[in-house]
Amino acid sequence: QAKEHGRNMYQVYTTSMDDKQFQRFFMERDLRKAIMNDEFIAHFQPRVDAITGKTIGAEALIRWMHPTYGMVSPGEFIPLAEETGLIISLGKWMKRQVCEQLVTWRAANIPLIPISVNISSQRFLQSGFAQDLRDLLSEYKLDGHWIELEITENSLMKNEEYIYQTLLELKEMGVKIYIDDFGTGNSSFHYLKAFKLDGIKIDMSFIQHISCQSENAAITAAMIKMAQQLNMDVIAEGVETKEELAFLLEQNCHHIQGFYYGRPCAAMEFEKMYL
Ligand code: C2E
Ligand code: MG
Ligand code: MG
Ligand code: MG
Numbered sequence: 001q002a003k004e005h006g007r008n009m010y011q012v013y014t015t016s017m018d019d020k021q022f023q024r025f026f027m028e029r030d031l032r033k034a035i036m037n038d039e040f041i042a043h044f045q046p047r048v049d050a051i052t053g054k055t056i057g058a059e060a061l062i063r064w065m066h067p068t069y070g071m072v073s074p075g076e077f078i079p080l081a082e083e084t085g086l087i088i089s090l091g092k093w094m095k096r097q098v099c100e101q102l103v104t105w106r107a108a109n110i111p112l113i114p115i116s117v118n119i120s121s122q123r124f125l126q127s128g129f130a131q132d133l134r135d136l137l138s139e140y141k142l143d144g145h146w147i148e149l150e151i152t153e154n155s156l157m158k159n160e161e162y163i164y165q166t167l168l169e170l171k172e173m174g175v176k177i178y179i180d181d182f183g184t185g186n187s188s189f190h191y192l193k194a195f196k197l198d199g200i201k202i203d204m205s206f207i208q209h210i211s212c213q214s215e216n217a218a219i220t221a222a223m224i225k226m227a228q229q230l231n232m233d234v235i236a237e238g239v240e241t242k243e244e245l246a247f248l249l250e251q252n253c254h255h256i257q258g259f260y261y262g263r264p265c266a267a268m269e270f271e272k273m274y275l
Contacts, residue, residue, distance in 0.1 A: 028084055030066070031077060035089050039065050042097045043264035044115070046274040047235060050245060050254040055274040057114045057148065059257065060098050061264045062090060087120045094118075095133065098147065099140040101267055110275050116148035116178065121155035125162070130169035137173065144174030148198075151177060153185025156195065167195055178235065183223060192230060200227050204238020204258070211243040224253045 034040065040062055047057040064072040081087040098115050105112055123129060137144055149170070156163055156179075170177060176198040184203045191197075206220045220236075227234045236248050239258030248256065262274065 024080060027077065027080055028086075031064075031081060031084070031086055034064055034066070035086065035093075037067075039067065040090070040093060040097075041065055041266065042094060042101065043266060044101075044270040045257060045264035046262045046270070047116075047255060047257045048261045050249060050256050055113055056255065057116060058270065058274070059116045059118075059150070059264070060094060060101075061118075062094055082120060082122060085122070088123055088126075091117075091120055091123045095136055095147075099136060099142055102142055102146050103140050104267075105271065105275070110271055112146055113275070114146050114148050114176070116150050118150045118180065119155070121152060124151055124155045124166070125159060127162070130166050130173070133170070133175065134173055144170075145176070148176040148178060150180035150201065152180050153182070153187035153191070156191040157187055160194065164195065167197075171196070178233075181237075183219065192226075197232060199233030199235060201235045201237050201257070202253075207236055207238045207244055207248075207258070208240070210247050211241075217247065220247075221251050224248075224251045228252065 042060045043063050044058040044060055046055045047059065048054065049056045062074050062078075064074075064077055066072050078087065078090075081090055094117055098117055102112055102115065119129075133147070137147065167177060179197060179200045181203040182200040183206055200223065202220060202223055206216050206223070208216070210216050210220060224234050233255060234253050235255045235257055236244075236253050237257050239245055239248065239256045239260045241260060244258075245256065245260055248254070265273070
């Protein structure tokens with residue numbers, strides 16, 4: 001339903017203006033306003049160990065609470081935020097939001113779990129990334145292992161020296177790095193050899209139809225095996241059905257994120273259901 005709101009919103013723009021440039025113009029204007037007026041909230045989706053049934057982490061996912069159109073999903077505004085550079089502000093907001101949430105739970109004596117944050121390659125590749133995070137964590141007196149970073153393959157393709165140094169600093173801070181949407185980027189296996197990363201998140205396009213599309217099953221099984229042989233953690237994303245879960249368990253992959261265990265939800269609901 002939220003998605004429909006979001007879609008309607010930009011359909012309004014397109015049908016009335018019939019011009020992509022105008023549509024972008026208005027969305028960008030609204031997005032700038034939204035940043036000023038703090039119209040965003042973080043939702044959290046559990047990551048579960050399917051063997052113990054315990055919540056072992058969460059992914060923080062941004063939502064835009066548009067004053068007139070309701071909740072807009074990131075798929076609709078993150079691309080424009082990337083193009084316009086507004087993603088830098090959104091990323092800053094999200095990292096702080098996650099720290100706030102962790103210290104709120106800590107103050108309430110709720111046992112913490114690591115929370116992962118999606119990092120745009122734009123920010124990751126801009127100097128001072130590790131230092132900024134170090135400052136933020138120390139401001140909140142949070143240990144690095146409570147924050148995990150999800151980066152995409154294209155964050156690892158340029159500027160090898162800088163990336164190497166950044167990953168080293170993050171490792172020293174205890175911050176884990178996952179490759180998000182693994183298998184969908186236009187990248188090579190080179191970086192798996194060059195950098196010591198903590199894990200991969202198998203993109204949901206491979207997980208879906210796993211039981212009826214033998215290609216998806218074969219590729220997923222191979223990705224799991226490779227990651228395990230490289231001593232990396234594997235998280236399967238977008239797991240919705242019992243069949244998908246059963247297949248993954250057979251392949252020895254039991255770190256699961258998906259609607260099967262829970263949809264992203266606001267912090268209050270998350271702590272009631274999963275902590
Ligand atoms: P992602 O990082 O790959 O996040 C997973 C997406 O899959 C989320 O969509 C989540 O709601 C959805 N999902 C999880 N389990 C299932 C499932 O079982 N079935 C289906 N159909 N979907 C599932 P969401 O929240 O709409 O986010 C979309 C993308 O927007 C994210 O993909 C991420 O790339 C980006 N994004 C979200 N929040 C942020 C943020 O704070 N910063 C940045 N840079 N990007 C963000
Ligand atoms: Mg992600
Ligand atoms: Mg993903
Ligand atoms: Mg993504």
